[in-house]
Amino acid sequence: MTDLLIRATAALHNAGPDAVLTHxxxxALYGCQAADQHVVHIxxxxxxxxxxxxxxxxHHGRFARGDVENLYGLRVLALDHALAQVLCRESSAVALACFEQAVERYPPDHRGLFAERIGxxxxxxxxxxxxxxxxxxxRSCYRLVG
Structure with a gap:
């Protein structure tokens, strides 16, 4: 994790004050071990x-200030938004593994609401x-969280 934090800090510094870590x-910073840590995504x-x-x-795009959190002193896109990006753009196996690991952060009775936010x-x-x-x-994940 230390190596990722160092590389992420440098990438954010080079990209400027309005950049955030994503994908x-x-x-990975939220604790999803299935996430690829070789490349820093901003x-x-x-x-x-x-x-x-x-x-x-x-990546170029839009995000609201309310969609940004502070983790380890770094600007990071909120978990639900980052998962949405990975679910849309990455392989199904990696995306599902990341979802399964992220949803574990929530108590069982809140997991459906979390999945709805991602939707x-x-x-x-x-x-x-x-x-x-x-x-x-x-939709297949809903069965996993239910």
Missing amino acids: HTAL LVPNRRRVRSRPGVDV RCIRARPDPRGQRKALLLL
Whole structure:
């Protein structure tokens, strides 16, 4: 984890004050061991001209300040939003493993609400790629959380 924190801190510093950690990097910081920690994923507003480089994958998009949390002193996209990104864009096996690990953070009677929040995040994404697949995976996850 120390190596990831060092690389994530450097990536955020280079990307600027309005960047946040996202995708696998955010999930790893939330404790999802299935998340890939080899590349640091950051999200920057569309107006920013930041490019990916070896070891850092830059995503451009929108996020609200309320969707950002502070973990280990770093700006991190909220767990439900980060999971929505991974469910839409990553392999089903990795996405399901991350969901299963993340949902364990919640008591059983709150897991359905957590899954519903992820569904809202998926539907709200401006990029429609992967939404259908993600919603199907999420429906199968509902059985896992029930």
